[in-house]
Amino acid sequence: MTNFTLKHYLPYLLLAAIMLVLAWLPEQWQNMLQYNYTDITAGEYWRLITGHLLHSNTWHLVMNIGGLLLAMALHAVYFSYRQLAWQWLLCAVAIGLTLYYFSPDIRIYVGLSGLLHAMLALGAIKDIQLKMTTGWLLLIGLVAKVIMEQCFGPDTDLAELINANVAVDAHLYGVISGITLGVISSVFYRIKTVLA
Structure with a gap:
């Protein structure tokens, strides 16, 4: 593990800044970036990634930035910029694709929460x-949370606060993608260590 320095915060702060900038875009532009099942079917594949960076309202944005700061506080020291970029990209695509293929009833999706669940799972691994x-403890907590959401549905107070349905399937797919990528990375790390 490397010593913590301010540089470890930069990718997280950059991601937060991108989300803040996108929040100021006109609604018409945001509509061109949100996850939209119909438009993805028509070939607008960037939406699989960009939908994670948009939010339904200010409360939604603030909560997701808070979650991002939590992930940063817990695990920023672990990963290089390149690792974070690949992790975030791969998990964003995985969550977008699993939403598309396994939750086609979710027609519109915005928010970082699925990717946040992936980040926390990667850090836990x-x-x-x-x-x-x-x-x-973190991994068990994440798995218990998504099981509870799948069994009992989303928090209705939270849905009212963010003025949108809480996409609990995105949380589930986030945890699955984070665990999968974390385990694959751990296996490659062990193989590399053995061969070195």
């Missing part, structure tokens, strides 16, 4: 790899 008990 890294904690576990480093033999930290907190990794198991």
Whole structure:
């Protein structure tokens, strides 16, 4: 593990800044970027990624930035800029594709929460790899949360606050993509260590 410096915050702060800038775009422009099932079917594949960067209202944006700051506080020291870029991109695409193929009833989706769940799962896997008990606690908490959401549905108060349906399937797919990528990365790391 590397020593923590301010540079570890930069990717997270850049992502937050991008979300803030996009929040100021005219609604018509935001509509061209949001995850939209029909438009993705028509070939507008960028929406699989850009939909994660938009939000339904200010409360939604503030909550997602708070989640991003939490992920940053817990795990910023673990990953290089390149690793974060690839993790975020791969998980964003995985979440978008799984929403498209397995949750076609979700026609419009915006928000970072699915990707936040992936980030936290990736960090938990890294904690576990480093033999930290907190990794198991975080991973168990994430899995329990998505199981509860799948069984009992989203929090209605939260849906009212963000003025949108809470896409609990995105949370589930985020955890699955984060765990999958984290485990694959851990296996490659071990193979690389053995061969070195």
